[in-house]
Amino acid sequence: MLRSEFDQWFANKAVEAGATLVSNIRVEDLLWKEKKVAGIVAGEDKIEANVVIAADGxxxxxxxKAGLKRFYVKQFALGMKEIIELPEKTIEDRFNLTNGAGAAQLFVGQCTKKIPGxxxxxxxxxxxSVGIVVYIDRLIEKKIDSHEIISEFNENPVVAELIKGxxxxxxxxxxxxxxxRSKLFRDGMLVVGDAGGLVVNNGxxxxxxxxxxxxxxxxAEAVKKAMEKNDFSNECLSxxxxxxxxxxxxKDIDTFSRAPEFLQNHRLYALYPEIACRLFHNLTAVDGAKKRVFDEILKVTKGNRTKMILDSIRGLRAL
Ligand SMILES: Cc1cc2nc3c(=O)[nH]c(=O)nc-3n(C[C@H](O)[C@H](O)[C@H](O)COP(=O)(O)OP(=O)(O)OC[C@H]3O[C@@H](n4cnc5c(N)ncnc54)[C@H](O)[C@@H]3O)c2cc1C
Structure with missing residues (x-):
């Protein structure tokens, strides 16, 4: 889905349903009345409201500002994405697609310089849509320029061939x-979408x-109920x-609650891709030596098997 098209279409649907759309205005602050959120401040304008729904990403x-969230850089990843135009026929040929089918390819390991992502x-x-997701604290720790990562990804021979021209x-x-994650409600305020940390990444x-x-x-449902009761308190908005x-x-966030911690395990991005590559290299190299799959697995996993078993169990529980 292309967001530039979808967002405009979706915003128009809201306008058709009676909403007033005000774009290119930055909300700078909240209005307060007796310790309750009572509206927003945007430039010179002060707009009062029974409920503010924070959807600010x-x-x-x-x-x-509402005291519902505190920021720590460790909690965030950075996603970089390019939309690269190519003729439909070229895409079908390069990805071996027919009958309007699509394809998704995921990469792990060297593409993020072995940091989680x-x-x-x-x-x-x-x-x-071509991109990279990486944890911000690891970028800072390793002093890696984010732009460098996406440029190198695009130059990788596999990727370069797919996006050529x-x-x-x-x-x-x-x-x-x-x-x-943020607390999702308080007197006079609700928090939705990314603002509330409502995302699921299962890798x-x-x-x-x-x-x-x-x-x-x-x-919207909760505000409708609050309006019927004329009660915009913390309790009613809960x-x-x-x-x-x-x-x-x-429910889904709860199901995958262990995933973020599991996905920060650096072995998933360095050691295990290396082991997989070594295994396939050894198995496909024709050099006269007798090779049984089981023996090769034992050889390439030597010294790491306990970690691999424990990580597999953690992975099964998290994902
Ligand atoms: C690389 C990448 C790939 C992704 N792929 C997928 C995917 O395949 N599928 C999927 O479901 N999700 C995907 N996501 C996640 C998805 O984009 C977000 O979860 C989603 O956009 C959240 O919507 P939102 O409306 O809560 O926040 P946003 O889309 O971030 O919108 C927030 C809006 O609020 C505006 N804003 C912020 N502060 C203010 C302010 N003070 N005043 C006024 N306006 C303000 C911002 O400008 C922005 O327009 C991806 C994200 C990234 C980065």
Whole structure:
């Protein structure tokens, strides 16, 4: 899905349903009345409201100002993505696609210089989404320039061949709240989407859009109920969290609650890809030596088997 097209379409749907859309205005602060959130401040404007729904993304200053969240750099990953335009036929040929099918390729290991994260390529009809996700604290720790990582990824022979001749239509960098959860409600305020840390990364898929949409819908339900009762207190707005618990949002986050910690294990990005490469290299090299798969596995895993067994158990529990 191309966000530049989808977001505009979706915003228009809200306008058609009666919402007023005000874009290109930065919300700077919250209004308060008797320790309750009572509206927002944007430039010279002060807009009062019974409820403010903070949907201001991963680095949600509004939820921080409301005392619902504190930031630690360890909780965030950085996602960088390019949309690269190519003719439909070229994409079908390069990815071996027919009948309108699409493809997704994931990369792990050297593409992030062995720090936790990974690379991805998704096909769209006439473009590719190509990108990298990496943990920000590890970038800082290893003094790696984020731009360097995506450039090197694009230059990798496998990737370079797939994107050859393409034109970059969009480039974006976006923070992902991997483990940055916020409290989701207080008097006069609800927090939805990335602002509340409502994302699930299980190492294969990164889900945040469905969570943002579903939490937005649940927030609307909760506000509707609050309006019927004319009660915008913490207690009444807690209905929002009940709705998220009943729906897939908090259920899925709970199911994968161990995933972020497991996915920060550096062995997944350095040792294990190296072992896999060594194994396949040894098995496919025709050099006269007798090779049994089991013997080769024992050879390449020597000294690391206990760690591998423990990590496998952790992985099965987390994912
Ligand atoms: C590289 C990458 C790949 C991803 N892939 C997927 C995927 O395949 N599937 C999926 O489901 N999710 C994916 N995600 C996650 C997904 O993009 C997010 O979870 C989703 O966009 C969250 O929506 P949101 O509305 O909560 O926040 P955002 O989309 O971040 O929107 C927040 C908006 O608030 C605005 N804003 C912020 N502060 C203020 C302020 N003070 N005043 C006014 N406006 C403000 C921002 O400008 C922004 O427009 C991906 C993320 C990245 C980085």
């Amino acid at each position: 991963a680095v949600s200053f509004m939820s921080e 990974g690379g991805f390529i998704y096909t769209n009809r006439t473009s590719l 393409g034109k970059i239509l969009e480039y974006s960098a976006h923070v992902i709240p991997e483990t940055s 294969i898929t990164l889900r945040g859009m469905d969570m943002a949409i579903a939490s937005g819908a649940a927030a 209905h929002y969290e009940d709705l998220l618990k009943k729906d897939f949002v908090l």
